[in-house]
Amino acid sequence: MAEKKDRAPTMVDAINRALHEAMDSDETIVVIGEDVGTNGGVFRVTAGLKEQFGKDRVIDAPLAESGIIGFSIGMAMNGLKPVAEMQFSGFSYYALAQIENHAARMRWRTRGAHSVPMVIRMPYGAGVRALEHHSESREAFFAHIPGLKIVIPATPARAYALTHAAIRDPDPVIVMEPKAVYRTIREDIDGIEPAEIGVSRTVREGGDLTIVSYGAMLHRALEAAESLAADGIDTDVIDVETISPLDAAPIAASVEKTGRLLIVNEAPPSFGPAGEIAMRVMEESFYSLHCPIRRICGWDIHVPFFAREQAYLPSVDRIVRAARDMITD
Amino acid sequence: MTGHLEYPEPSTKPHRVLDANGNLVDDQTSIDDDVGFLEEAFKAMLRARRFDERLLKLQRQGAIGTFAPIKGQEAAQVGAASTLRDDDWFVPSFREKAAMLLLGVEMADIFLTAAGWNEGLAGKKGDRRLPETVPVSSQLPIAAGIAYAARLRGEDTVAMVFFGDGATSSGDFHEAMNFASVLKAPVVFVCQNNGWAISTPRSAQTASSTIAQKAHAYGMPSAQVDGNDVLAVRQVVEEAVERARTKGLPSMVEALTYRMEVHTTADDPSRYRDDDEIEAWRARDPITRVETFLRSRSQIDDAMVEVLEEQIQDEIDRAWAATKTRIAELEEQSDEVIFDHIFEDLTPPLKRQRKDFLKTGRGANDG
């Protein structure tokens, strides 16, 4: 997993490097978003791109999310490869209609005559003491739409690998970037290959319990796994870095070994990815289960203002308790 | 102190060449050079009108589904679309069948879509005549992006986007106008102000004196034109196309026209508008106006019109016959094609669902 090196890149650096490399090797790639050019993005993810590739390819857009996505769809249909940034995922809903009605649908409705090869990046998630509307985890909104791929990197290396993969993909890909991890982890990314979208990755092996997570919560799941290991409980931890299309095979395979599945994510539990993951495992490995599947998620409430946001997020303690209950039940 | 607030009143004199009776508005102007265009436009408008009438008949018979008739708006569409080059982009809403036909979209494909088959929208790869857009105004930012890409890639092509008066209330309209202007995209925004957005009249849609003036907020030039005067529309839109092509900049045209038919075939206009209004606009019919003019110049006569009508009916008959054959073929095929083209390559979950579908859905494997 993430090697902690002082000078190794953060997730912000890793995405930035992927964007530089991609734009350098393919001149059809354009970056568009609010404050992405001169300012290099509010999180500095696009820093330096405008200087290197010019304002026509690194477009400081007017403040209108639907406009940014609609405009990007048009560029994608006419030979460019836009990488659009939504400044915060909480404002991407203005663009939901463009995403649902056009980006996700164009190839299908024109029977392949047109396609929308574009990437939509957006920082998401809680944990950085942000202002209201800046902390939600709404991947289910997008994952529910046919024709979209949704990826969520958990570390700098995975962000680097997934950003490259998203840019190479011939269809619209949404990259949700867990901003709680933007700068907290450093990891070497030299020699990292582009990811394969649609593949879940086993990041820790153990035989007693399967924990599935992604994004910032993967790190809490791993911390929980450490503390469970101290008690002699060995955990498989699987990173579902592609939310859609979901690769349930490694999860099912793991459950066939462990008989126990615990899903951890920060989205509200109802109608969220945890339910989908559980259902897919039921379809494939129901008879291997020793106990009911459990999920530790956020709650079905809005993310509280930041003084209480940790009360919302799954804590390591909640994960550990649920895991212990499952083993002893 | 008061008097600081002001309204800069826009011009509200739409450009017009021929009046409703087919006479030159200004008898000092010569349109001798445009007679050829008017003859072509007359044919194109008549063809679109008859096709539209057939669609309506087929819908009433239950052979096709809901669609949006174009009757009354032929001149706005033909005049505007006639200015496009083959390599330009056409980005329509759902009421542009006259423009589509002019630009070479097959009648049979329009029939097929109206009959509920996805295959009707299957254009050629990269086809620049985009298919209809149902979500009102959502095509506008896309057109701006297409135009921007054309410029960035060094082409001198333009994107022409069509929309209604109702669309100009929506966010996407304003966002697209702003993006096109700020980012310098060669777009021609063509608003067909047909007076109504379903039951909502133009007066309830916006308090702007004109729709054209909305462009000014975006630093964009615009004009109002008599949308039932095909030559006037062509002249104004040509100017906008020229500006887009040579300067790479957007403009907006408001074509004043009228929807003489139902909004869609699911609509009953008697609930919201009087027959008097429709009658008043019947007197300004865009086709009659040109026909009268052409007859006055002896460009056409009864015999020619009769031949033309026969040719059009024959073309429509053949297209509908071809559509029925096509539908019969499609009905024979497995419906598993509904899974195609969701992505370039089918994902594993979709492959599984398609397999399930073939076992249980209405597929070719059914016994």
Ligand SMILES: Cc1ncc(C[n+]2csc(CCOP(=O)(O)OP(=O)(O)O)c2C)c(N)n1
């Ligand atoms: C975003 C959206 N809202 C509502 C509708 C339903 N609808 C279809 S057409 C229409 C009115 C459109 O009016 P206008 O833009 O003037 O175009 P016209 O129908 O007159 O050609 C409405 C409300 C829709 N298709 N899309």
Ligand SMILES: [Mg+2]
């Ligand atoms: Mg209207």
